[in-house]
Every structure is written in structure tokens, then in C-alpha cells.
Amino acid sequence: MNFLNEAANDYPGAISFASGRPAEEFFSLDSWLSAVPVYQAHAAKVSGESLPLAGRRLAQYGRTAGIVNALIAQQLRNDERIECDPQQIVVTAGCQEALALIVPALCRASGDVMLARNPTYIGITGVADFAGIEIRPVERHASESWEQALERTTARLRQEGKTPRGFYLTPEFDNPTGTVLSEAERRSIIAGCTAHRIVVLEDNPYGMFRFEGEPTAPMMTLDDSGCVIYLATYSKTLCPAVRVGAAVVPKQLFGSAAAAGRLRAELSERKSFVTVNTSQVTQALVGGVLLNEDASLARLVEAPRAHYRRNRDTLLSALETAFGERRGEVAWNRPEGGFFLSVTLPFDFGERETIECARDHGVIVMPMTFFSLDATRRREVRLAFSNAGVADIEAGVARLARYVDEKCCVAAP
Numbered sequence: 001m002n003f004l005n006e007a008a009n010d011y012p013g014a015i016s017f018a019s020g021r022p023a024e025e026f027f028s029l030d031s032w033l034s035a036v037p038v039y040q041a042h043a044a045k046v047s048g049e050s051l052p053l054a055g056r057r058l059a060q061y062g063r064t065a066g067i068v069n070a071l072i073a074q075q076l077r078n079d080e081r082i083e084c085d086p087q088q089i090v091v092t093a094g095c096q097e098a099l100a101l102i103v104p105a106l107c108r109a110s111g112d113v114m115l116a117r118n119p120t121y122i123g124i125t126g127v128a129d130f131a132g133i134e135i136r137p138v139e140r141h142a143s144e145s146w147e148q149a150l151e152r153t154t155a156r157l158r159q160e161g162k163t164p165r166g167f168y169l170t171p172e173f174d175n176p177t178g179t180v181l182s183e184a185e186r187r188s189i190i191a192g193c194t195a196h197r198i199v200v201l202e203d204n205p206y207g208m209f210r211f212e213g214e215p216t217a218p219m220m221t222l223d224d225s226g227c228v229i230y231l232a233t234y235s236k237t238l239c240p241a242v243r244v245g246a247a248v249v250p251k252q253l254f255g256s257a258a259a260a261g262r263l264r265a266e267l268s269e270r271k272s273f274v275t276v277n278t279s280q281v282t283q284a285l286v287g288g289v290l291l292n293e294d295a296s297l298a299r300l301v302e303a304p305r306a307h308y309r310r311n312r313d314t315l316l317s318a319l320e321t322a323f324g325e326r327r328g329e330v331a332w333n334r335p336e337g338g339f340f341l342s343v344t345l346p347f348d349f350g351e352r353e354t355i356e357c358a359r360d361h362g363v364i365v366m367p368m369t370f371f372s373l374d375a376t377r378r379r380e381v382r383l384a385f386s387n388a389g390v391a392d393i394e395a396g397v398a399r400l401a402r403y404v405d406e407k408c409c410v411a412a413p
């Protein structure tokens with residue numbers, strides 16, 4: 001990430017497809033701030049306290065596991081069909097804090113490792129690295145189910161004296177690839193993880209940004225064995241500055257209510273030494289918005305979703321214009337939602353190519369190797385289309401195409 005920030009600073013005129021930031025024109029800070037007193041009034045009513053006292057409580061240190069858990073539970077029921085009790089939820093400072101709390105709580109013994117799809121979100125790799133925990137890819141052969149791949153990966157790790165404890169994934173509009181896991185794949189992962197007592201971390205920041213097609217059931221709703229922890233965030237649906245996310249722990253972890261309770265207690269305890277509690281002011285903001293919106297974000301995401309869809313369409317047609325004649329040599333996927341797509345180029349694209357592209361052609365893209373756990377995916381790049389204008393998307397792809405042409409000419413014998 002530092003490398004990309006430096007590239008952006010060194011070449012300020014470059015059009016960037018690097019950052020998956022949400023589009024700022026939909027940040028409605030004034031109206032969201034005015035939702036704080038709405039939550040304050042709600043809290044006063046629920047507790048039977050006066051309005052000023054409820055306000056003073058908001059400004060004080062607060063409950064470590066959070067104060068808007070019941071509203072989050074309602075929103076997850078309405079928007080994601082996830083049934084959970086408020087007690088199952090630990091409110092966190094964004095999803096990133098949830099990862100930072102959960103990974104070391106799961107991997108406590110030496111030899112405990114995390115699994116992830118490959119490539120994977122940088123945030124989980126960073127958390128594991130900082131905690132000194134190894135993160136390994138679940139590689140799947142073409143003919144294999146996820147269950148079989150998990151079986152093979154687990155057996156290999158056991159031979160090395162290692163035990164996989166968690167499997168991180170973003171099943172809906174993955175960062176970095178933009179892909180979706182089918183319901184059959186989700187069920188296969190749950191079966192494999194249940195068999196080996198591996199906790200699935202289901203991260204879902206982009207699920208509400210589906211442009212077309214049928215939604216796939218969240219893994220938590222398919223899980224009968226209690227192996228899925230669901231991770232929610234308001235960073236993309238509202239804005240990242242709220243730093244409000246949530247971890248939903250199953251009622252029974254692998255069939256044990258006591259184990260689930262212990263994990264929740266441990267996450268709260270760890271959190272009490274990291275952030276003490278998630279800001280009650282921004283929890284009140286999220287809570288007030290949820291009260292105003294009948295505990296659903298469906299209405300609020302309509303406009304940004306249309307914007308992301310337009311950007312995806314612009315990007316797809318720009319890619320077709322630029323590379324249509326060499327399809328096969330250059331390939332890309334067509335995500336049905338989210339913020340990202342991936343492009344495969346006819347040559348390896350790493351740090352040197354990123355700099356050449358930014359310096360000589362004025363466009364910045366993310367090498368997929370940055371997300372790869374084993375240095376594969378060398379020819380792929382991630383394009384984020386969430387926070388760019390139409391003209392920039394078109395010009396950026398045209399610039400990328402000129403770079404690809406130049407590279408291919410140079411490479412030709």
C-alpha cells in the first residue's frame with residue numbers, strides 16, 4: 001500500500017484504479033450527524049433515562065461489545081437474512097479491528113495457521129503477519145471441490161506439524177478479484193471446515209452492491225454446524241470514517257454454546273485492551289441512521305449502487321474498446337457487483353511495470369501479486385472502479401492499452 005501511495009504521490013497526474021474507496025459524493029455527513037440525537041432519544045426511551053443523561057452516557061467510555069447490537073441484528077435480518085441475537089454481536093472499529101481481534105484469538109498455539117483464498121484481501125495478510133501467524137492459501141485443483149481442497153490442504157499442513165484454525169474469505173464480490181462463490185461452493189467450504197473444525201471468517205463489505213443477478217445466501221445462513229463468523233461493516237454502505245463494523249459469532253461454535261460464549265468473551269477482552277470500545281458517537285450515528293431507515297440500508301445504497309454499476313459498465317466497455325481485438329491475450333471478468341475486477345495481461349505485471357505505467361502513461365493499477373499468497377497471478381492486475389469518474393475510467397483504460405501495446409511491441413522478437 002505504501003508503494004502505491006508513493007506512486008500516486010510521485011505521479012499526481014496519473015489516473016488511479018488502485019484504491020477501492022467508496023464514492024465520496026454519497027457521503028451525507030450532515031444528515032448522518034443529525035441521526036446522533038435520534039439514537040440518543042431512542043437510548044433515553046429504552047433506558048427510561050432523561051435525554052441529557054443519555055447524551056452524557058454516549059460521551060462516556062462504554063460497553064466493550066457495543067451499544068447498537070440490537071439495531072445491527074435487525075439490519076442483518078432485513079438486508080442479509082441473517083438471524084442473530086444482539087448478544088452474538090461484538091461491535092468493532094470497522095471490520096479491520098474484527099480481523100485483528102479474531103485471528104490471534106483463533107490461532108493461539110505455535111503451529112496454528114490461518115487459511116485464505118488466493119489471492120486475498122491485504123488486510124487479513126497484514127493482521128496475520130503482525131500477529132506472527134502464518135497464512136496459507138487453500139489451493140484448489142480444477143476438478144476438486146472446496147471440501148476436497150480443504151481436506152488436502154489440512155492433511156499437508158498436519159504433516160508439517162501445523163493446524164489450520166480459520167479460513168478467511170469474501171464470498172460476495174471478492175476484493176481483489178470481484179468474483180462470487182456459488183451456494184454449492186459455500187456449502188462445500190462449510191462442510192470442509194466443519195470436518196476439520198476450521199472457523200470460517202465470512203467478510204461481506206460489498207454484498208449490498210449487487211447490480212444484477214440473484215443474491216447468494218450468506219454463508220452464515222447456510223451454516224448448521226456453527227463454524228461461520230460473519231463480519232459486517234458500515235464503511236462502504238455509509239462511510240469509512242464511522243469505523244463501525246461487527247463480528248457475529250455463531251450461537252454455538254461447532255455445536256458448543258459454551259465455546260461460542262468463550263470466544264465472544266475473549267474478543268471483548270482483547271478489544272478492551274485495543275480500542276476499549278468502538279466510539280459511541282459513531283455507533284450512535286449508525287444507530288440513528290438505522291432507526292431512521294427502519295433498520296435497513298436498502299434505500300440508502302440505491303444511489304451509490306447505481307453509480308458503481310455505471311462505473312462497472314463504463315470500465316467494461318472501455319476494456320472492450322481497448323482490448324476487444326486481442327481478447328484471449330487480454331482477459332477480464334464481469335463482476336455482477338462490488339468495487340473490483342481483474343484483468344489478465346500478456347506479460348508479468350509487478351512493481352516495475354506499475355511505475356512504468358504511472359510514469360510513462362499516467363495510469364496506476366494494482367498488481368495482483370500484491371494480494372497473492374504464493375507469488376502466483378503474476379499477469380493479473382486489479383482495477384477498482386468505485387471512486388473514479390466516467391471520463392477518467394475511459395482515459396485510464398486507453399492509457400493502460402497504450403502501455404500494453406508498447407510492452408508487447410518491445411517484447412515481440
Ligand SMILES: Cc1ncc(COP(=O)(O)O)c(C=O)c1O
Binds near residue numbers: 097175232234235
Ligand atoms: C474485503 C475487505 N474487508 C475489510 C475491509 C476493511 O473494512 P473496514 O473499513 O470496515 O475496516 C475492506 C476495505 O477495503 C475490504 O475490502
